[in-house]
Amino acid sequence: MRVALFVPCYVDQLYPRVGMATLELLERLGCEVEFPEAQTCCGQPMLNSGCDTDAVPLAERFLEIFTGYDAIVAPSGSCVSMVKNHYEHLVHEDPRYEEIRTKIHELCEFLVDVLKIESLPGNFPYVVGLHSSCHGLRELRLASDSERNTPSFNKPRQLLEMIDGVQIATLKRQDECCGFGGTFAVSEEAVSCTMGKDRIADHLQAGTQVLTAGDMSCLMHLAGLIRRDKQPIHVMHIAEILAGYEVPQ
CATH class of the missing domain: 3.40.50 (Rossmann fold)
Known part of the structure; x- marks a missing residue:
């Protein structure tokens, strides 16, 4: 499965270890992971602040960058929900939107519902x-x-x-x-x-x-x-x- 890794802005800038952990986990489970380096903010901060117009170019850019993958996975429920649930009124006329909406997944959702994994290695005694x-x-x-x-x-x-x-x-x-x-x-x-x-x-x-x-x-x-x-x-x-x-x- 060819998976695009979508890393939220704050993870990229402040918590890169989370992005690396997501990459390593997906590769360990057999995914062919690509990190589109052109990716930018999904536009959630603008939309949440009522600046819908400012979020539109970012939504359009997201569709351009992430179209064509088998799946898009991100370690962030809020950013995934932005694309899946809130892009509709920004780019609803774009024919690429429906494909993106159905292919983007939060990490845990992807592991359970798409990969359907039943076991994980390791020990975490906490x-x-x-x-x-x-x-x-x-x-x-x-x-x-x-x-x-x-x-x-x-x-x-x-x-x-x-x-x-x-x-x-x-x-x-x-x-x-x-x-x-x-x-x-x-x-x-x-x-x-x-x-x-x-x-x-x-x-x-x-x-x-x-x-x-x-x-x-x-x-x-x-x-x-x-x-x-x-x-x-x-x-x-x-x-x-x-x-x-x-x-x-």
């Missing part, structure tokens, strides 16, 4: 707290949420449970927002921080040693609060755990 980001949970349906009376499922958890040694922390509010919300963390700093500290408190009571998620943006927010308050929790993107990376010290 209590892992899984944060469900809002975009992945409610827009991509990577897991069931508490407000719906539907059968329970969780694709990221399904993958983590394949790794020896992993214990999943039991949270009191497993699908609550971390408070990041992109520009929300800037415009409503106090509310954002309070929400983030509430999530960290839940992980502390659950005994979380390593906090993980499919969105590095949420983890960036939570890691900042953890670091400032000197809490005993490490933060890792789920791609790093699945790829067998060690816990950063």
Whole structure:
């Protein structure tokens, strides 16, 4: 399978280890991975700020760069949801959009639904707290949420449970927002921080040693609060755990 690796801006600039972990994991599972070097921002920051017109050229550029692959995979639920769910009113008349919309996948979704993997090697002897980001949970349906009376499922958890040694922390509010919300963390700093500290408190009571998620943006927010308050929790993107990376010290 010829897979295009889509790496979000903040991952590329601040957390390149996450991009490398995603690449190594996909190649280990038999994918022929290409990284289109011409890729740019997907336009989510502009759209979230109400600047729809400014997001259109980026959406058009995305279609141009990523058309023609068997699949497009990104270690970010929010960026994938931007393309899959929010490009429609930007580039809905472009005939390439429907192909892109059906071929782009968040990493965990791709591993579970497309590759259908049933086992992963490695050992990770830690209590892992899984944060469900809002975009992945409610827009991509990577897991069931508490407000719906539907059968329970969780694709990221399904993958983590394949790794020896992993214990999943039991949270009191497993699908609550971390408070990041992109520009929300800037415009409503106090509310954002309070929400983030509430999530960290839940992980502390659950005994979380390593906090993980499919969105590095949420983890960036939570890691900042953890670091400032000197809490005993490490933060890792789920791609790093699945790829067998060690816990950063």
